[in-house]
Amino acid sequence: MGVFEIVAKDLGGRIGRLYTKSGVVETPALFPVVDPRKQEVPSEVLKRYFGQVITNSYFIYRLAKGGDVNVKRLLKWDGVVMTDSGAYQILRYGTVDVDPDEILLYQHKIGSDIGVILDLPFDYEEPYHSALLKVEETLRRARRATRLLKDLDMLVVAPIQGATYLDLLRRSARELSQMGFPIYAVGSPTTLLEEYRFDTILEIVLEAKMAMVRDAPLHLFGAGHPLILPFAVALGVDLFDSASYILYARDGRIMLRDRTLRLDDAKSEYLPCSTKLCQTPVKELREMPREERTLLIAEHNLAVLREELMEIRQRIHEGTLWEYLEAKARAHPSLYRFLKKLSKFRRYIEALDPETHPKPHGLFFYHDTSPSRPEPLRHFTRLENVDPPSKKALVVKASTKPYNRSWEYRYLKELVGERVHIIFYDPVFGAVPEELAEVYPLSQNEAEGESEEARARLYEWLNRYDEIYTYGVDIPLVGKAVRRLSSIEDARYIA
Numbered sequence: 001m002g003v004f005e006i007v008a009k010d011l012g013g014r015i016g017r018l019y020t021k022s023g024v025v026e027t028p029a030l031f032p033v034v035d036p037r038k039q040e041v042p043s044e045v046l047k048r049y050f051g052q053v054i055t056n057s058y059f060i061y062r063l064a065k066g067g068d069v070n071v072k073r074l075l076k077w078d079g080v081v082m083t084d085s086g087a088y089q090i091l092r093y094g095t096v097d098v099d100p101d102e103i104l105l106y107q108h109k110i111g112s113d114i115g116v117i118l119d120l121p122f123d124y125e126e127p128y129h130s131a132l133l134k135v136e137e138t139l140r141r142a143r144r145a146t147r148l149l150k151d152l153d154m155l156v157v158a159p160i161q162g163a164t165y166l167d168l169l170r171r172s173a174r175e176l177s178q179m180g181f182p183i184y185a186v187g188s189p190t191t192l193l194e195e196y197r198f199d200t201i202l203e204i205v206l207e208a209k210m211a212m213v214r215d216a217p218l219h220l221f222g223a224g225h226p227l228i229l230p231f232a233v234a235l236g237v238d239l240f241d242s243a244s245y246i247l248y249a250r251d252g253r254i255m256l257r258d259r260t261l262r263l264d265d266a267k268s269e270y271l272p273c274s275t276k277l278c279q280t281p282v283k284e285l286r287e288m289p290r291e292e293r294t295l296l297i298a299e300h301n302l303a304v305l306r307e308e309l310m311e312i313r314q315r316i317h318e319g320t321l322w323e324y325l326e327a328k329a330r331a332h333p334s335l336y337r338f339l340k341k342l343s344k345f346r347r348y349i350e351a352l353d354p355e356t357h358p359k360p361h362g363l364f365f366y367h368d369t370s371p372s373r374p375e376p377l378r379h380f381t382r383l384e385n386v387d388p389p390s391k392k393a394l395v396v397k398a399s400t401k402p403y404n405r406s407w408e409y410r411y412l413k414e415l416v417g418e419r420v421h422i423i424f425y426d427p428v429f430g431a432v433p434e435e436l437a438e439v440y441p442l443s444q445n446e447a448e449g450e451s452e453e454a455r456a457r458l459y460e461w462l463n464r465y466d467e468i469y470t471y472g473v474d475i476p477l478v479g480k481a482v483r484r485l486s487s488i489e490d491a492r493y494i495a
């Protein structure tokens with residue numbers, strides 16, 4: 001058994017179990033960031049919501065002057081501890097005064113369960129030539145680290161570099177994948193997150209995921225907002241870390257599942273939530289000593305992040321992650337934009353998505369965003385293998401699903417027998433040949449509106465026939481004449 005076991009899947013998202021020496025992390029999981037120099041939120045509070053934390057080993061290294069420390073004792077934490085290598089400090093201050101091998105070994109020495117190699121991160125504004133140098137240096141460091149892997153009682157994370165330079169990103173993902181690290185990571189440039197440019201971050205994730213080894217767990221650095229979590233999970237991210245719960249708390253920003261609310265902007269008597277924070281009247285919160293309030297908001301933020309992850313897990317089990325993304329996409333235009341754009345990558349998503357779920361469920365379709373989801377594409381692909389049994393097609397709009405049990409079908413079948421191939425018109429799937437009508441999810445869905453692509457695909461499909469008849473559907477000329485039956489009985493005259 002490997003270190004990561006996948007338990008359930010939906011789209012590219014998965015529920016998994018990551019085995020560390022201190023216990024199992026149930027994924028998708030978030031590691032709250034804890035500052036070893038000043039722990040603002042006590043461990044007991046963190047523990048109510050999360051079984052794992054991440055801290056900065058470079059701070060500990062500096063604090064202890066490279067000496068022997070036990071990270072769990074230091075943090076008063078007995079769950080799983082992940083350590084970062086100080087790469088973020090490079091990003092902010094340009095350099096850290098420690099050797100990359102040394103800081104990796106140090107993470108092991110202090111008892112970290114998951115360590116990260118010291119990469120050379122860069123922001124998305126980095127010029128190409130220096131980005132290239134940093135990617136190459138990180139690959140060199142990773143290669144050197146592989147020699148240490150077997151001696152370390154710690155899972156090691158290899159960060160995939162490249163940011164918005166997709167060629168570098170793909171190269172980094174491919175080359176690192178060949179080195180066999182137990183965990184991979186992608187950085188999410190903090191500036192992008194702060195500017196709510198979720199679509200850019202998600203595209204980076206998607207590109208990295210497409211180029212890397214698929215089954216390995218993927219960590220997304222620094223993306224700790226309930227808005228981005230389900231999208232990142234749907235693309236295949238398993239692990240997150242974030243200091244957002246406390247950073248937001250410090251300036252009175254309250255995370256909600258679909259947005260961020262500033263305490264200053266809260267107008268009602270109470271906040272729209274039921275955590276400890278939110279049971280206190282807003283007026284009292286405003287008058288409270290700052291530190292006390294910060295702690296309460298931080299705890300609320302942790303609770304909301306946990307709730308979001310629980311929702312995501314439930315959605316994966318149900319197989320309704322896509323529906324959840326559609327609902328969530330309305331919360332911010334950049335998410336909506338991303339979801340629509342995902343149609344470009346749907347072949348990839350379709351390949352990751354399990355074809356059937358343990359418990360088949362009804363799907364909801366919306367004309368604007370649902371064409372990006374995997375099921376229509378899967379149907380169009382399946383259609384390519386269907387050989388029409390007749391050169392005559394009758395396109396029908398049936399009143400009930402499954403279409404082949406509708407009264408229209410039974411009636412028409414009596415009249416035309418095998419002379420004519422009956423095709424149902426479906427607003428999402430386009431052409432549904434009679435023999436496929438009961439294939440999941442062709443009859444287990446509820447659609448609002450119709451997709452343009454479904455019509456286009458239907459017209460294309462009709463090119464296979466010499467004679468086309470329709471009943472209840474308007475179809476313009478598709479290369480050849482289309483005869484519309486004015487009443488269902490007229491079907492008997494199709495010779």
Ligand SMILES: [Zn+2]
Nearest residue numbers: 273275278300
């Ligand atoms: Zn609350």
